[in-house]
Amino acid sequence: MRISFKGDYALKTILDLSVNSKKGLVRIGEIAKRQDVPLKYLEQILLLLKGAGYVSSKRGPAGGYYLAKKPSEITVGEIIRLTEGYTSPISCVSKSCYVKCNDELRCPFRPLWTDIRDMINDVVDKVTFADMCERKEKLEKKNIVNYEI
Amino acid sequence: MRISFKGDYALKTILDLSVNSKKGLVRIGEIAKRQDVPLKYLEQILLLLKGAGYVSSKRGPAGGYYLAKKPSEITVGEIIRLTEGYTSPISCVSKSCYVKCNDELRCPFRPLWTDIRDMINDVVDKVTFADMCERKEKLEKKNIVNYEI
DNA sequence: ATTTACTATACTATATCCGTCTACTTAGTA
DNA sequence: TACTAAGTAGACGGATATAGTATAGTAAAT
Numbered sequence: 309m310r311i312s313f314k315g316d317y318a319l320k321t322i323l324d325l326s327v328n329s330k331k332g333l334v335r336i337g338e339i340a341k342r343q344d345v346p347l348k349y350l351e352q353i354l355l356l357l358k359g360a361g362y363v364s365s366k367r368g369p370a371g372g373y374y375l376a377k378k379p380s381e382i383t384v385g386e387i388i389r390l391t392e393g394y395t396s397p398i399s400c401v402s403k404s405c406y407v408k409c410n411d412e413l414r415c416p417f418r419p420l421w422t423d424i425r426d427m428i429n430d431v432v433d434k435v436t437f438a439d440m441c442e443r444k445e446k447l448e449k450k451n452i453v454n455y456e457i
Numbered sequence: 458m459r460i461s462f463k464g465d466y467a468l469k470t471i472l473d474l475s476v477n478s479k480k481g482l483v484r485i486g487e488i489a490k491r492q493d494v495p496l497k498y499l500e501q502i503l504l505l506l507k508g509a510g511y512v513s514s515k516r517g518p519a520g521g522y523y524l525a526k527k528p529s530e531i532t533v534g535e536i537i538r539l540t541e542g543y544t545s546p547i548s549c550v551s552k553s554c555y556v557k558c559n560d561e562l563r564c565p566f567r568p569l570w571t572d573i574r575d576m577i578n579d580v581v582d583k584v585t586f587a588d589m590c591e592r593k594e595k596l597e598k599k600n601i602v603n604y605e606i
Numbered sequence: 607a608t609t610t611a612c613t614a615t616a617c618t619a620t621a622t623c624c625g626t627c628t629a630c631t632t633a634g635t636a
Numbered sequence: 637t638a639c640t641a642a643g644t645a646g647a648c649g650g651a652t653a654t655a656g657t658a659t660a661g662t663a664a665a666t
Contacts, residue, residue, distance in 0.1 A: 367611045370665090371609075397460050398460040427576045440565050444563075495624080504647090516631055519633095519644085
């Protein structure tokens with residue numbers, strides 16, 4: 309697995325919407341500013357997320373984006389697979405985006421990659437964006453305390 | 458972490474040299490054929506490996522490449538870091554190739570990435586190419602048995 | 607008419623791969 | 637010994653594809 313800007317931005321966007329779309333629609337510009345993401349690149353990423361059914365949108369004044377699913381129904385792993393293709397360290401051991409290689413039975417590296425793949429999936433498929441909201445809150449409280457001291 | 462062709466080829470090359478350089482020098486062409494790697498790309502990768510001190514070479518007839526270190530002294534992790542830059546899922550948690558990001562203390566994804574980083578390093582930094590040679594032999598024996606049946 | 611999402615396109619950097627030429631080393635030959 | 641030929645690594649430029657990023661304009665809702 310490798311998280312590129314695309315994936316990083318997508319994850320931050322889903323988290324931003326998880327936190328803010330309770331209040332109503334969220335404009336691209338707001339997300340871009342809060343998450344420090346290039347606006348025009350974010351547009352493309354939001355279209356990808358929309359096409360995959362994670363977000364919905366409304367045009368015109370007072371328009372914007374909102375989550376199409378509950379945060380608890382979206383995992384970090386799904387978003388990585390959507391944006392990066394797969395979570396595995398290499399595509400020949402990927403389940404979601406498998407690419408065949410020559411001599412799999414004799415490849416001595418393969419067991420390494422499958423072990424790493426399983427460990428990664430064990431993390432990213434268990435964490436939902438409801439969990440991420442909690443983590444975010446905790447971190448912010450912790451940080452405010454630090455500032456007060 | 459993501460293993461690109463470059464890293465995949467480099468790992469296969471070091472393993473090939475670990476197995477074959479006991480007999481003497483190994484020509485690029487042999488490695489390219491055995492490991493199914495584009496010859497010209499392999500040249501570049503061997504230069505990289507040479508620059509980093511993993512292999513040495515000799516020109517002219519009966520020339521070729523050989524390992525500059527013992528297989529037991531080279532880990533899979535080192536080769537990945539050399540060819541891919543880092544083993545982490547994202548550079549902001551990399552130890553070897555760290556790139557700072559905005560608000561690390563408040564980033565709720567960071568704990569995920571550090572967990573994954575540590576798990577990956579726990580695998581790749583423990584496996585040497587002496588281990589890989591063993592794995593390779595075992596897999597080949599196993600496969601011969603399968604063919605006999 | 608204004609505000610917003612949406613689409614299409616273009617640019618840049620990197621990864622991958624290929625072709626050609628150069629430098630070095632050895633073996634053979636006169 | 638001197639020279640030649642052949643085999644090998646090494647260096648350089650470039651072709652191609654993809655990822656990432658940015659630009660310009662279009663469509664829809666109010």
